[in-house]
Amino acid sequence: xxxxxxxxxxxxxxxxxxxxxxxxxxxxxxxxxxxxxxxxxxxxxxxxxxxxxxxxxxxxxxxxxxxxxxxxxxxxxxxxxxxxxxxxxxxxxxxxxxxxxxxxxxxxxxxxxxxxxxxxxxxxxxxxxxxxxxxxxxxxxxxxxxxxxxxxxxxxxxxxxxxxxxxxxxxxxxxxxxxxxxxxxxxxxxxxxxxxxxxxxxxxxxxxx
Amino acid sequence: xxxxxxxxxxxxxxxxxxxxxxxxxxxxxxxxxxxxxxxxxxxxxxxxxxxxxxxxxxxxxxxxxxxxxxxxxxxxxxxxxxxxxxxxxxxxxxxxxxxxxxxxxxxxxxxxxxxxxxxxxxxxxxxxxxxxxxxxxxxxxxxxxxxxxxxxxxxxxxxxxxxxxxxxxxxxxxxxxxxxxx
Numbered sequence: 001x002x003x004x005x006x007x008x009x010x011x012x013x014x015x016x017x018x019x020x021x022x023x024x025x026x027x028x029x030x031x032x033x034x035x036x037x038x039x040x041x042x043x044x045x046x047x048x049x050x051x052x053x054x055x056x057x058x059x060x061x062x063x064x065x066x067x068x069x070x071x072x073x074x075x076x077x078x079x080x081x082x083x084x085x086x087x088x089x090x091x092x093x094x095x096x097x098x099x100x101x102x103x104x105x106x107x108x109x110x111x112x113x114x115x116x117x118x119x120x121x122x123x124x125x126x127x128x129x130x131x132x133x134x135x136x137x138x139x140x141x142x143x144x145x146x147x148x149x150x151x152x153x154x155x156x157x158x159x160x161x162x163x164x165x166x167x168x169x170x171x172x173x174x175x176x177x178x179x180x181x182x183x184x185x186x187x188x189x190x191x192x193x194x195x196x197x198x199x200x201x202x203x204x205x206x207x208x209x
Numbered sequence: 210x211x212x213x214x215x216x217x218x219x220x221x222x223x224x225x226x227x228x229x230x231x232x233x234x235x236x237x238x239x240x241x242x243x244x245x246x247x248x249x250x251x252x253x254x255x256x257x258x259x260x261x262x263x264x265x266x267x268x269x270x271x272x273x274x275x276x277x278x279x280x281x282x283x284x285x286x287x288x289x290x291x292x293x294x295x296x297x298x299x300x301x302x303x304x305x306x307x308x309x310x311x312x313x314x315x316x317x318x319x320x321x322x323x324x325x326x327x328x329x330x331x332x333x334x335x336x337x338x339x340x341x342x343x344x345x346x347x348x349x350x351x352x353x354x355x356x357x358x359x360x361x362x363x364x365x366x367x368x369x370x371x372x373x374x375x376x377x378x379x380x381x382x383x384x385x386x387x388x389x390x391x
Contacts, residue, residue, distance in 0.1 A: 063296050063305050093277050097296060100281050101307060104288050109364055112278065118247050120285060121385030123363040126317045128288070128310050176310050177293065195293065199308035 003027040005077045005084040007070070007108075009091035009099045010034075011060070014042040019113035020087035021050070028082060029053040032070055032099055033091065034060035060091055066098030071202060074106040083124075085109045104128060105202060129202075132176070135161050135169040140196060143179060149188040210236055211254065211279060213244030218275075244275070248385045250282035251289075255388065258290050269293045272307075288312050289388060314389040318363070321348075325356045326365055327390055329382040336379045338371070365389075 006026035008017050010033040021029070029050050035057045037043055047053060058069045070086075077084040086103040088096040089112055100120070103110035107127040110120040129137070138159050142152065149170070153163045161169070170190055173179035178196040182189050210225060212218040222238045229236040239257070241250055258268050272283040273296050284307075287294040291311025295304050315323055328346060329337070337345065343353035357380060360366045365386055371377035 061298075061300070063298070063307075067308075088277075088281070093273075093280060094296070094298075096277055097272060097280055097284065100284055101309065104284070104309065104312070112247065112281070118278075119364075119384060120247070120281065121314075121383065121388050123314050123317055123365060123389065125363070126312060126314060128312055130317070131310050131312060176291070178310075195306055195308070198306045199310070202308045 003082045005030060005082045006087060007032060007073055007077070007084050007099070008087040009089070009095045010037055010043070010046070010055075011091040011095075012037055012040045012042050013090070014046045016090035016114070017046065017087070019115040019117070020089055020111060023113050023117050024085055024087060024111060026085070028077075030073055030077070030084075031055045032058055032066070032073065032095060034058060034095070037091070058095065060095040063094050063098050066095045067102055067202075070099045070102035071105060074102055074108050078106065083108075085111060087111045087113055089114045133169060133172060135165050136172040139166060139169040140173055140178060140192075140200060143173070143190060143192045143196065146184075146189055146191040148184070149190055152190055211239050211241055211250070211275060211283075213276060213279070214240055214242070215244070218244075241279070245278050247278045247282050247285075248388065250279055251285045251385075251388060254283055254286040255289060255391070258286060258292060262290075269295065271295050271297050273297045273299065284309075285388070289314075289391075318360075318365070322356055322360055322365075323390065325353070326360060326382060326386060329366065329380065330387050330390060333382065336371070336381070338377050338379060342380060 004026050005028040006020065006024050007030045008020055010017050010031040031053055033043065033055050038055045038057055056069050056073055059065045074084055086099055086108050088099050088110060100110055104122060105128045107122065107125045109122065109124060112118040139156055142155050153166045156166045170179060174181055178193055178199065180191045180193055182191065210222065212222045226236050226238060243249060261268050270283050270287050270292055272280045272294055284294060288309055288311065294307040294309060296307060297304050318326065325346065339353055339357055340350055343350045357366065365383055367381055367383050368378045371379050
């Protein structure tokens with residue numbers, strides 16, 4: 001078995017993190033922590049206990065930044081072959097929500113240890129993005145502004161997808177609320193939704209997990 | 210609107226209801242028996258969402274309020290049901306849509322794995338060794354061993370020592386697996 005990593009959210013009080021450290025076995029510890037948190041005495045006390053811990057500084061009140069950092073951390077650990085668990089007992093509620101969403105996105109086990117351990121029910125390795133086909137991910141990548149279906153089919157054809165596959169992918173995106181279909185001058189038009197704009201950067205391109 | 214039985218939470222509920230009344234918007238408040246029981250809250254929220262949807266309502270969730278566990282339960286319900294979720298920032302009031310899609314976890318298991326897990330969930334109060342499980346579901350021991358290993362790798366089951374026989378391992382569904390199969 002490879003090195004096991006524990007990713008924990010951290011605020012100022014190390015006591016919120018210690019139960020997870022005691023209950024969840026790990027070889028590598030990564031703390032997602034506010035920039036001020038890593039200068040706090042609580043962090044120093046944790047470092048005294050775990051000299052090898054790595055801190056990833058974030059703005060704990062910026063949900064997008066926290067989500068990006070948590071997702072990048074989990075992807076990096078997976079790339080290095082280290083299965084990761086996430087503990088969201090410490091830090092701000094925004095940081096905890098972002099870390100939890102990142103765990104769902106990346107198929108990582110998520111825990112609350114406050115102090116009793118509660119594991120959130122997810123299946124290891126099942127990522128949110130797996131719900132989308134490769135074609136849908138490619139189409140989503142192209143779909144950055146309203147475009148006619150014909151133009152979209154022509155653009156995606158460079159990736160080797162025929163018109164039928166592209167239309168099926170568009171229907172898939174519509175089903176997930178990531179795109180909308182309409183008519184403009186009698187021609188079918190595909191529009192990206194706001195959710196797609198938010199979501200696009202969070203799904204790795206096919207084959208680049 | 211979900212809230213705990215804490216006095217402050219009830220006070221806030223009254224204010225929100227008064228505010229929405231002023232806007233002419235109907236609000237329903239749900240007081241949670243235990244605002245710290247994540248799985249129970251997620252189950253409740255999911256049932257409510259399904260009921261609203263079957264009545265034709267469009268549902269979206271703001272997960273910013275409540276306890277940390279309530280927010281997490283809401284996030285889980287959103288992922289299981291594919292509901293758009295937003296986080297409205299406390300200070301800036303910015304509405305941040307969360308990038309999530311529905312995950313049909315049950316569909317990521319093979320039919321046989323689903324059957325094994327469903328059986329364990331339905332019989333939570335009983336204990337099964339791998340052999341007993343194979344017998345109960347009418348499959349060969351080696352086949353059951355394969356399914357159990359796969360489910361174990363997914364984190365869907367737990368193996369615990371049999372208190373009556375130190376050499377035997379008992380298998381049970383991991384907490385909350387009902388939610389993934391439901």
